[in-house]
Amino acid sequence: MGRVIAVANQKGGVGKTTTAINLASSFAAAEVNTLLVDCDPQSNASSGLGLVKDPERINTYHLLMGAAGADEALCKLELEQLWIIPSHKNLIGANLELVDAERREFRLRDALAPLRERFQFIVLDCPPALDLLTLNALVAADSVLIPMQAEYFALEGISELLDTVERIRSGLNPELSIEGVVLTMFDERTNLAQQVTAELKRFFGEKLCATSIPRNIRLAEAPSHGKPALVYDVRSKGAESYIRLAKEIISHYLPAETVEPVATETEMDKSA
Numbered sequence: 001m002g003r004v005i006a007v008a009n010q011k012g013g014v015g016k017t018t019t020a021i022n023l024a025s026s027f028a029a030a031e032v033n034t035l036l037v038d039c040d041p042q043s044n045a046s047s048g049l050g051l052v053k054d055p056e057r058i059n060t061y062h063l064l065m066g067a068a069g070a071d072e073a074l075c076k077l078e079l080e081q082l083w084i085i086p087s088h089k090n091l092i093g094a095n096l097e098l099v100d101a102e103r104r105e106f107r108l109r110d111a112l113a114p115l116r117e118r119f120q121f122i123v124l125d126c127p128p129a130l131d132l133l134t135l136n137a138l139v140a141a142d143s144v145l146i147p148m149q150a151e152y153f154a155l156e157g158i159s160e161l162l163d164t165v166e167r168i169r170s171g172l173n174p175e176l177s178i179e180g181v182v183l184t185m186f187d188e189r190t191n192l193a194q195q196v197t198a199e200l201k202r203f204f205g206e207k208l209c210a211t212s213i214p215r216n217i218r219l220a221e222a223p224s225h226g227k228p229a230l231v232y233d234v235r236s237k238g239a240e241s242y243i244r245l246a247k248e249i250i251s252h253y254l255p256a257e258t259v260e261p262v263a264t265e266t267e268m269d270k271s272a
């Protein structure tokens with residue numbers, strides 16, 4: 001049974017989409033079938049993986065509205081074991097159109113249910129809001145991965161999300177767990193980053209991912225080429241760090257022998 005991971009944080013621009021794209025790609029590169037579902041009307045995950053805008057293409061909106069099945073919405077990407085269900089800006093309408101709908105928080109969960117056997121990981125990229133779209137993602141998910149920047153008020157911003165996770169756990173999705181908190185755009189050289197990391201470590205304990213993602217220009221450039229960082233520049237620190245994060249997460253769930261190790265270039269260089 002596949003594992004569904006929602007990448008969520010209602011704060012904008014913290015690296016959700018960059019994490020969703022590159023984590024999903026790193027899972028696929030580790031030879032596990034992976035699906036990325038773009039749940040954000042901004043559609044950054046879709047365009048960042050090279051999909052041109054096409055209102056006719058079946059997308060997450062159709063899934064939520066019950067107008068199409070998930071298997072019809074799958075798009076194959078360049079990486080062998082990676083698929084995407086794209087988004088479109090009309091997805092914003094689902095927030096309103098579903099207000100009075102039956103099982104409105106379960107739409108995505110129900111739609112993805114037939115795919116859970118087929119993919120070992122399903123990664124959901126959420127919009128920067130605690131709206132019905134994010135709610136659908138959190139109800140569909142087994143766990144939530146929270147990207148965060150190491151800023152002074154980092155913890156304050158996160159409490160609303162943690163409260164929402166708690167509410168969902170006590171009602172709509174009792175199985176929802178916290179996959180981890182991952183620091184993004186991290187600059188370990190600053191004192192502030194060190195202090196905030198120490199505080200987050202105290203607060204989240206082992207839920208704070210051992211891997212943090214450095215600020216890296218290649219991660220920002222790759223989407224404009226429609227590629228994940230590990231295709232655009234596998235030797236970049238950004239690509240390497242997401243490969244490491246994927247390994248860290250995979251190690252929680254899959255027995256090591258079923259996973260093809262993805263050697264980062266640095267590791268290859270070392271062993272050469």
Ligand SMILES: Nc1ncnc2c1ncn2[C@@H]1O[C@H](COP(=O)(O)OP(=O)(O)OP(=O)(O)O)[C@@H](O)[C@H]1O
Pocket residue numbers: 011012013014015016017018019040042044126127128184185186213214215216217219220221238
């Ligand atoms: N580690 C990184 N190094 C350099 N740039 C980064 C990194 N992570 C993200 N970025 C850049 O920061 C910006 C915001 O990142 P991203 O789109 O992933 O955030 P988001 O949380 O998905 O935003 P939104 O809330 O709008 O959906 C983008 O321009 C992205 O390229």
Ligand SMILES: [Mg+2]
Pocket residue numbers: 016017018040042044126127
């Ligand atoms: Mg985004």
